[in-house]
Amino acid sequence: MSSDRASPSTNESSDSTTGSSLLEVKSLKTQFPTSRGTVTAVDGVDLTVERGEILGLVGESGSGKSVFAQSIMGIVDDPGRIVDGDIQLAGESLLDKSAGDLEALRGGQLSMIFQDPMNSLNPTLTVGEQIAETVRLHQDVGESVSLPAELKRKLLGATKNSEAWRRAIEMLEAVEIPEAESRAGDYPHEFSGGMRQRAMIAMALSCEPDLLIADEPTTALDVTVQAQILDELRDLKDTFDTSILLITHDLAVVSEVCDRVAVMYAGEIVERASARELFSNPQHPYTQGLIASTPRLDAPDDELTPIQGNVPDLIDIPYACHFAPRCPEAERECFEVDPDFREVGEGDHEAACLRRGPEERRL
Structure with a gap:
């Protein structure tokens, strides 16, 4: 997928055009030069976090979630750098701020909980x-x-x-x-x-802070403590009037506490919807695969179906849809044509997939 793809509802959403969203990320691209080539860890991501909500960002390890968080915080490890796009917090571009201004923001308007x-x-x-x-x-x-x-x-x-x-x-x-x-x-x-x-x-x-980024906050904790931490995050969001970007690979965590969900794969957002809509009506084949491979407490005997293959090497991915080689529905066009976001369900449910959307828009 390319960084210039656009959602069909971009011009209709007042949150994304008027700057009323607390956090607005536009076409963000973060790269790391290596001896083998350039790693594009975040590849043209568009995402918003609304005031007073918990947004879940999910995906397998290696999908770019943590680098996305580091990009927002302005702490991308050298030699990585943001090469395109913009990050706005409360209507102000973070990329225009000096190192001193960013340091003042971190811990004040913007905070992060790390994995370890x-x-x-x-x-x-x-x-x-x-x-x-x-x-x-x-x-x-x-x-x-x-x-x-x-x-x-x-x-x-x-x-x-x-x-x-x-x-x-x-x-x-x-x-x-x-x-x-x-x-x-x-x-x-x-x-x-x-x-x-x-x-x-x-x-x-x-x-x-106005925005709290929680990067895998329950990793390595037992299930009981995980539940306690998640309950506290939800309560503290209301107590301190703080929006939360919750980064995790655990879909059970997302279903428990998040208002909206964005699914990330190989540096790109491939689906976004309310949590209720995403879990009741997953549309992108990758999202469907994640849910099918996750155990359910209400159906412990259900057979799990793992996603075949692995997250690709993020150096110069040669195919348009990054998920195409692992996708059971992929056709030739999926390797050659960049999928744009399409309305696929209730509310603002969108997926970037050529095999989804209104019939007249499918290939």
């Missing part, structure tokens, strides 16, 4: 101090941020009567850390995996 909280938390600082430092950086609490947090701790000790420290306690309580006041003085290694993830959520939400 143990590697994201500083092992030499208490959990409470790390949250308090985030508050000092992004909220006007009248506390110095000129000294590094580690030096400040050694010289002054934990400023437990400060506004930032009190805010840290409140956030740990908000994510249901038991005995939050005493646990704030613990180090990350003293927390369980689920508690570390809660601490990361507390840190991300400590400045009440």
Whole structure:
């Protein structure tokens, strides 16, 4: 698929044309030069996140979901770079901002929860101090941020009567850390995996961001803790009036908490719809394959049908529809013609597939 394909409803959607969406990503392309060629990890993605919603971004590992999140945050690993498109948050282009402006945005208007909280938390600082430092950086609490947090701790000790420290306690309580006041003085290694993830959520939400990006927030957690984390994310969205972009490969997670869903494959969005519509009426063959290969609690004896083949190497994909070699419905045109988005169901349900849509538009 090419980066210039357009949805037939683009000109009709007031959210995408008036800038009322909180996040609006347009034709975004992120590439990584390598010795073998250029990896296009994000290939012409168009996506919006509305105010007050949870949008799920799903797809297999290697489909470009995490690079998409890093592109929004402005933290793409070198030598990767955004080569085309735009990212607008509350009507302002993030790509036009300086490194300093982006740093100020991160943690303030824009926050992210990463997959591995143990590697994201500083092992030499208490959990409470790390949250308090985030508050000092992004909220006007009248506390110095000129000294590094580690030096400040050694010289002054934990400023437990400060506004930032009190805010840290409140956030740990908000994510249901038991005995939050005493646990704030613990180090990350003293927390369980689920508690570390809660601490990361507390840190991300400590400045009440407009948009929270959660990249596989329940990975490596047991099922019970996963459910607790998801429930808390849903509740915290309402408490802090924060929109959430939830990135996952787990369709069960998406069906549980998301309002809308976008399906990503090989760097591209191939289907988008409300969560209810997507799961009741999946249209793109890739989405159908994902659902068919996912166990269901209400039908545990159903036979699972895996998607044949693997996600392609993202270097110079030679066929128009990236899913064509794995698709049971693919015909010659699928390899040669870029599929545009077509209305395929209720509401704003769209899929980028030549085999879908009104009869008069099919090949």
